Amino acid sequence: MKELSLNILDIAENSVKAKAPLTQIILTETEDVLTIEIIDNGCGMTSDIVKRVIDPFYTTRTTRKVGLGIPFFKMEAEQTGGTFEISSRSVTEYPDDHGTAIKATFHKDHIDFIPLGDVVSTILTLIQGHPDSDFLFRHTTPKGEVSLDTREIREELGGGISLAEYEVIKWIEEYLKEQYQTN
Amino acid sequence: MKSLAELQAIKDKMKDKVVLREGSAQKRVVVGMATCGIAAGARPVLNAFVEGVNKEGLSGEVAVTQTGCIGICQYEPVVEIFEAGKDKVTYVKMTAEKAQRVITEHLKGGKVVTEYTIAAYAK
Numbered sequence: 001m002k003e004l005s006l007n008i009l010d011i012a013e014n015s016v017k018a019k020a021p022l023t024q025i026i027l028t029e030t031e032d033v034l035t036i037e038i039i040d041n042g043c044g045m046t047s048d049i050v051k052r053v054i055d056p057f058y059t060t061r062t063t064r065k066v067g068l069g070i071p072f073f074k075m076e077a078e079q080t081g082g083t084f085e086i087s088s089r090s091v092t093e094y095p096d097d098h099g100t101a102i103k104a105t106f107h108k109d110h111i112d113f114i115p116l117g118d119v120v121s122t123i124l125t126l127i128q129g130h131p132d133s134d135f136l137f138r139h140t141t142p143k144g145e146v147s148l149d150t151r152e153i154r155e156e157l158g159g160g161i162s163l164a165e166y167e168v169i170k171w172i173e174e175y176l177k178e179q180y181q182t183n
Numbered sequence: 184m185k186s187l188a189e190l191q192a193i194k195d196k197m198k199d200k201v202v203l204r205e206g207s208a209q210k211r212v213v214v215g216m217a218t219c220g221i222a223a224g225a226r227p228v229l230n231a232f233v234e235g236v237n238k239e240g241l242s243g244e245v246a247v248t249q250t251g252c253i254g255i256c257q258y259e260p261v262v263e264i265f266e267a268g269k270d271k272v273t274y275v276k277m278t279a280e281k282a283q284r285v286i287t288e289h290l291k292g293g294k295v296v297t298e299y300t301i302a303a304y305a306k
Contacts, residue, residue, distance in 0.1 A: 001221070001222055006221050006222065006226065009216075009221055009226060010217075010218050010221045010222075013216060013217070013221075013251075017251070067217070067218050067252075068218050069218040072218070072222075121226055121227075121230060122226070124230075125216070125226055125229055125230070125249075128229070128233060128247075128249070129216060129229075129248065129249035130249075152187055153187065153190060156187050156188070156190040156191065156194075157190050157193070157194050158194060160198075161193075161194060161197050165197060166233065166237045166242055167193050167196070167197060168190075168193060169233065171185075171189065171190065171193060174185060175185045178184065178185050182184075
């Protein structure tokens with residue numbers, strides 16, 4: 001992937017596919033380290049499947065359930081000297097508290113660090129494609145914080161208006177961009 | 184500073200529009216957004232369709248949606264166009280620029296951009 005924001009899009013698509021009502025995308029930056037967390041309350045995976053999703057050789061061309069997305073992301077973190085963790089609780093084992101959490105850290109000064117890129121575009125793409133799912137986005141840097149919660153937007157709009165409507169997507173884009181400019 | 188209260192204005196403005204729109208999309212643009220599509224550049228292609236369809240005033244008749252892996256990863260970004268009563272058209276190796284042409288010539292003009300279709304590439 002050319003931008004880490006594309007990995008975020010790719011992994012969050014898995015959360016939506018896991019029927020997560022809420023997917024949280026939390027970016028935390030210090031001067032040297034970028035931490036990306038993607039946390040959902042979807043159907044989760046059993047420990048057996050979790051082990052497989054990080055290994056591309058287990059997963060390609062058997063079932064089409066999992067693919068290269070997670071191995072890519074893990075590699076991109078580790079090539080900067082960073083870390084990658086995934087944990088999951090399947091709905092069958094934990095009916096009241098299930099979902100998947102991914103956390104990766106990146107050393108920003110490493111030569112193999114891939115830039116974060118257009119994360120606003122990733123958030124807009126997720127909302128446009130999945131207007132009935134909720135997303136919580138927070139990006140904290142040493143300078144400030146950018147955040148968005150589609151649950152608040154949904155509440156403000158009331159029922160009947162899809163978050164995928166052009167006017168709504170445009171508003172969210174400006175809302176995020178303005179926060180990035182002032183932070 | 185933008186505030187969530189501004190959404191109220193959008194809500195009021197949209198009310199009539201949404202009623203008009205319900206179930207009226209005759210054409211569906213589907214962009215593949217799995218790992219293969221995203222890595223190949225599907226995100227700007229999707230955005231080009233979202234922007235272009237609105238700009239050309241087609242949002243009442245064209246719905247832009249996303250899907251997972253279509254199964255022809257080597258041709259990504261792949262865009263499929265569905266229209267009632269017509270065969271599905273599959274565009275391959277798409278870019279934002281190509282999307283613009285598909286919007287004006289195919290979605291607006293009704294003429295398939297043959298050179299971007301899978302049939303033209305697979306030869």
